[in-house]
Amino acid sequence: MAEAPTLDPWARLRAATRARIGLGGAGDALPLREVLGFQMAHALARDAVHAPLDVAALEAALHPHPVLRARSMAPDRGTYLRRPDLGRRLQEMEEPPAGPFDVAFVLADGLSATAVQRHAAPVLHACLARLPGWRVAPAVIATEGRVALGDEIGARLGARLVAVLIGERPGLSVPDSLGIYLTFDPRPGRRDSERNCISNIHAVGGLSPEPAAAKLAWLMREALTRKLTGTGLKDDTDPAALAAPAPPPGP
Amino acid sequence: MGSWSADAGGQRHVFDGLPHLLAAASPRRSGDELAGIAAGSDAERVAARFALADLPLRAFLSETVIPYEADEVTRLILDTHDAAAFAPVAHLTVGGLRDWLLSHEADAAALAALSPGLTPEMVAAVSKLMRNQDLIAVARKRRVVTSFRSTLGLEGRLATRLQPNHPTDDPRGIAASTLDGLLNGSGDAVIGVNPASDSVPNAMALLEMLDGLRERYAIPTQTCVLTHVTNAIEIMRRGAPVDLVFQSVAGTEGANRGFGVDLSILREAHDAALSLGRGGPSGEVMYFETGQGSALSAEAHHGVDQQTLEARAYAVCRAFRPLLVNTVVGFIGPEYLYDGKQIIRAGLEDHFCGKLLGLPMGVDVCYTNHAEADGDDMDGLMTLLAVAGVHFLICVPGADDIMLNYQSLSFHDVLALRTVLGLRPAPEFEAWLERMGIARPDGAIRPPELAASRLLSLAREAGGG
CATH class of the missing domain: 3.20.20.70 (Aldolase class I)
Structure with a gap:
């Protein structure tokens, strides 16, 4: 009778963590396949940082929801990385229709245009489906944008809430993670503590578009009811409440 | 507030206050540029280093970079300064301290004895006059167990x-x-x-x-x-x-x-x-x-x-x-x-x-x-x-x-x-x-x-x- 094959004792451990454990070695160094695998992950993350947003493709993916284009005061990627202050200020935006609006969505490249390209439209569509009766502004696609750029855009649109869907800083294992920042009564000078954040929206074990949209719709409804976002609005989402669409806000 | 100046390439550069002098003398980095306090040119940066080299170390005990009344870290620094430990270098300029740190007489024991006499601002200032090899050579002498x-x-x-x-x-x-x-x-x-x-x-x-x-x-x-x-x-x-x-x-x-x-x-x-x-x-x-x-x-x-x-x-x-x-x-x-x-x-x-x-x-x-x-x-x-x-x-x-x-x-x-x-x-x-x-x-x-x-x-x- 044949003996059972010896299992690699690292296999069970790898089920408990994505960390790069049990890599073996060439002398003291890492084996070449690990070195090249690491270099590839870093290359994908860097490409995600530097890739430009395909605005036309994103606009098509948002159809039929109307779109306005905008860009920050950072003229290029190099300046954007060095000068976060410029990424928070609006250089120009297409003329918006007359408001007022309950909510404006801003889709900004942030540090991973790849994330916005892949995940922003599905999240937006899923969220809109949960907002019957809401007055929703045209979606603003903003390039070289930081989170706080949404404050100026939201104020200019006359929106009561702004939700910024933005590419998060790419990691080695996930180069395309999307984050959402929700701010009540947006205007320049809002602090980060006045926002609510939903992070880690991606396809590698992260939050998928439907639950992300459900969480966002819940936060939006709570924000308008309680007239605030940020540390005063705890994310104590009741899973049952997520299933229901958000009722229209009061006038 | 002190004011210092130095000439570089036929131009006179003036530095008002210790923060300005220290920032201008710093090696180029994006954070100081973001804050709007970095030297405006490479020549201004080196001019600031010339000025900093001539600054007496004692200046750091009389002029603060953040006011004593406004900041508890400043108060901690000045209230715990050890004048006796400082005495051996009290007569030096920042440039003089750089040379002394690199000297062979500044051995492990001398450096250890000096530590309580140095303020962070003195140490930051002297580092701005040191090349990478100087930073390595002196740090290597200072073991902390x-x-x-x-x-x-x-x-x-x-x-x-x-x-x-x-x-x-x-x-x-x-x-x-x-x-x-x-x-x-x-x-x-x-x-x-x-x-x-x-x-x-x-x-x-x-x-x-x-x-x-x-x-x-x-x-x-x-x-x-x-x-x-x-x-x-x-x-x-x-x-x-x-x-x-x-x-x-x-x-x-x-x-x-x-x-x-x-x-x-x-x-x-x-x-x-x-x-x-x-x-x-x-x-x-x-x-x-x-x-x-x-x-x-x-x-x-x-x-x-x-x-x-x-x-x-x-x-x-x-x-x-x-x-x-x-x-x-x-x-x-x-x-x-x-x-x-x-x-x-x-x-x-x-x-x-x-x-x-x-x-x-x-x-x-x-x-x-x-x-x-x-x-x-x-x-x-x-x-x-x-x-x-x-x-x-x-x-x-x-x-x-x-x-x-x-x-x-x-x-x-x-x-x-x-x-x-x-x-x-x-x-x-x-x-x-x-x-x-x-x-x-x-x-x-x-x-x-x-x-x-x-x-x-x-x-x-x-x-x-």
């Missing part, structure tokens, strides 16, 4: 923090990464986890797990869950096994407030940790992290350059006799340190300034994916720091921190460094590695196959049976 269960900072030794982070704090995942690090000879400075969740029960569960593991295998090291100091106070009150109290600190009162701390809360935590009596007779029970740019990020920089503020953070650390301090040099992002060149320079400055002030100074040699840096830059910085006698380095499995989403050093990097430079782990830990069949009697570390190792039972626990 600290001890808990392991003795750290000895000549010919290089310690590591084993950082087994996990995105959801899964104890099995953390145990798996810890096992990998131990098999590679890592963890003699501390086994320290950054928790993903800031909850007290979560931190307590991780502490119990790590402490149990350390006890079961009789590992001569310390464990730490890097949670906020107010959490640590609560955790100690509830009786969980806290070896080291951790906190991130910065060089201004305002930036520390941004971290949710002040000197009095640090004092309370320090007293609580000492009362547990877990450490050795040296009473070194604190662990601090710092990093250039934190004060600007918190909008509490007072127009002072980020490297001078970083050195001021070391005054905060020094007040609590830490076992470990490290700068997280490349974590903050390219708006503060743009590329590999700036990260390497900052790492050497931070190590030099910390050591000169008497701190057990380690470095997290690291970078993010939006900085212009890669593993080659980190190879360079880790080697330079090891030559400079760094107290400890941080390492993670495969250089990839899957919780904080940045790249630090790998266990393998430190294995290579130890071989290339002949550096050994802390003596108590080295003896343990030998008992476990991980190090050979000659000190060389040869990671065993897991299946044949004496830690296989740990693998079984972490793997769920």
Whole structure:
């Protein structure tokens, strides 16, 4: 009778963590396949940082929801990385229709245009489906944008809430993670503590578009009811409440 | 307020006030440019260094970079300044101090005696007149030895923090990464986890797990869950096994407030940790992290350059006799340190300034994916720091921190460094590695196959049976 094959004792451990454990070695160094695998992950993350947003493709993916284009005061990627202050200020935006609006969505490249390209439209569509009766502004696609750029855009649109869907800083294992920042009564000078954040929206074990949209719709409804976002609005989402669409806000 | 001037290329440059002079003399970096305080040209930068070289060291005792009345870190610095220790260099200029530090008479004993007489601003100023090789040469002479269960900072030794982070704090995942690090000879400075969740029960569960593991295998090291100091106070009150109290600190009162701390809360935590009596007779029970740019990020920089503020953070650390301090040099992002060149320079400055002030100074040699840096830059910085006698380095499995989403050093990097430079782990830990069949009697570390190792039972626990 044949003996059972010896299992690699690292296999069970790898089920408990994505960390790069049990890599073996060439002398003291890492084996070449690990070195090249690491270099590839870093290359994908860097490409995600530097890739430009395909605005036309994103606009098509948002159809039929109307779109306005905008860009920050950072003229290029190099300046954007060095000068976060410029990424928070609006250089120009297409003329918006007359408001007022309950909510404006801003889709900004942030540090991973790849994330916005892949995940922003599905999240937006899923969220809109949960907002019957809401007055929703045209979606603003903003390039070289930081989170706080949404404050100026939201104020200019006359929106009561702004939700910024933005590419998060790419990691080695996930180069395309999307984050959402929700701010009540947006205007320049809002602090980060006045926002609510939903992070880690991606396809590698992260939050998928439907639950992300459900969480966002819940936060939006709570924000308008309680007239605030940020540390005063705890994310104590009741899973049952997520299933229901958000009722229209009061006038 | 003092005013200084220097000529460069037929042009006169005037510097009003110490912050302006120090900022203009700093090597170029994106954080000072972001703050709008960097030199306007390379020539102005060198002109500022000429002016700074002639500045008497005593000027730093009469003119502050942040007012005494406005900032408790300034008060700490001036109130604890040791005039007797300062006396041997009291007649020198900043340039004169640079030459003296490099002189052969400035040996380990002389540098150690000087530390309490130096202020962070003096140390930051002199670093701006030093090339990278000067920063290495002087730091190498200044050994700082600290001890808990392991003795750290000895000549010919290089310690590591084993950082087994996990995105959801899964104890099995953390145990798996810890096992990998131990098999590679890592963890003699501390086994320290950054928790993903800031909850007290979560931190307590991780502490119990790590402490149990350390006890079961009789590992001569310390464990730490890097949670906020107010959490640590609560955790100690509830009786969980806290070896080291951790906190991130910065060089201004305002930036520390941004971290949710002040000197009095640090004092309370320090007293609580000492009362547990877990450490050795040296009473070194604190662990601090710092990093250039934190004060600007918190909008509490007072127009002072980020490297001078970083050195001021070391005054905060020094007040609590830490076992470990490290700068997280490349974590903050390219708006503060743009590329590999700036990260390497900052790492050497931070190590030099910390050591000169008497701190057990380690470095997290690291970078993010939006900085212009890669593993080659980190190879360079880790080697330079090891030559400079760094107290400890941080390492993670495969250089990839899957919780904080940045790249630090790998266990393998430190294995290579130890071989290339002949550096050994802390003596108590080295003896343990030998008992476990991980190090050979000659000190060389040869990671065993897991299946044949004496830690296989740990693998079984972490793997769920």
